[in-house]
């Protein structure tokens with residue numbers, strides 16, 4: 001049997017690609033090794049492009065499309081397969097909590113408001129500065145607040161639930177799944193014709209590499225360096241005996257954040273350990289960093305129970321953009337990786353774009369800026 005396509009990798013990017021392919025009636029096999037450290041299982045799930053001050057313009061362009069697409073995808077999944085995803089609009093507070101952060105806060109504020117004014121969105125009534133008292137009223141565990149910006153439309157999603165919902169919906173539409181590692185691509189006359197997994201040869205017209213931080217392993221065979229590195233992230237789930245369902249996400253100026261969930265859970269994170277290698281484990285220094293920063297910003301979390309610590313390997317690229325599209329000089333192989341710290345934001349939409357590319361459809365969004373050729 002020959003599949004229309006094989007998707008390598010069952011994180012949010014691979015499952016979204018497979019889901020969109022089977023929605024079109026294609027015969028698809030998803031092969032997933034389920035590595036410890038799968039980023040999708042650890043992700044905090046913050047969806048808030050309007051407050052992002054770290055990533056370049058091409059990121060924002062893709063994120064704008066991805067944000068617009070999210071509610072539609074979530075609705076479809078809910079309608080199709082009782083697909084709970086944890087997606088909700090919960091708002092976000094960007095805060096400075098100490099005097100030495102006031103300058104960085106002012107720079108971030110200028111960046112965010114200039115961009116809002118240039119783009120004409122979000123509306124002023126959805127993204128605005130609030131007082132310290134108002135910030136503490138919205139997130140009672142906060143300590144001192146020296147500056148706060150509120151963004152009403154920030155949302156969150158549960159990566160595990162979302163990828164499980166995509167998976168279930170895709171299987172209901174005929175997706176075949178194999179839990180194994182792809183050891184090798186089959187290449188004949190400069191064209192990919194399938195994969196070898198568990199020593200078995202499986203044929204396909206096309207192959208998508210959505211292997212997250214592990215995607216680079218296919219570079220040698222394809223004759224191209226895939227510059228995606230693992231960046232370890234340690235993230236801690238705290239539990240409070242308080243109703244946190246109306247609390248917003250907190251994004252602190254120094255880069256850490258807190259994501260409240262309705263069950264009294266507040267997820268605090270995260271380390272960004274570039275150069276960590278593939279060891280998906282917690283470290284004393286990582287846990288210390290995450291808890292110290294969380295309690296510095298929100299001392300009211302001090303008595304929270306530590307419920308769980310997760311570790312994920314973000315597929316990191318140096319220019320903070322994903323790697324999407326075809327591979328030069330080899331036919332029928334596509335890359336969908338490199339989403340770094342924002343793959344839950346971008347990944348579901350990237351999967352849709354790559355599915356359209358595989359199906360030979362016109363793309364709704366230009367992907368030139370994300371092609372691997374930018375590194376060559």
Ligand SMILES: Cc1cc2nc3c(=O)[nH]c(=O)nc-3n(C[C@H](O)[C@H](O)[C@H](O)COP(=O)(O)OP(=O)(O)OC[C@H]3O[C@@H](n4cnc5c(N)ncnc54)[C@H](O)[C@@H]3O)c2cc1C
Nearest residue numbers: 009011033035039040043044046182212233312343344345
């Ligand atoms: C601590 C942390 C916090 C984060 N917070 C956010 C956030 O708030 N917002 C946001 O948008 N993003 C966030 N992210 C980033 C986001 O989680 C990732 O960008 C995204 O999940 C990457 O998805 P992926 O499918 O590319 O990779 P993964 O989820 O890592 O999945 C890759 C899969 O491919 C499989 N695989 C690899 N090689 C092979 C092979 N040869 N054969 C078979 N299978 C293979 C692996 O086993 C794995 O299952 C966070 C990440 C971390 C770690």
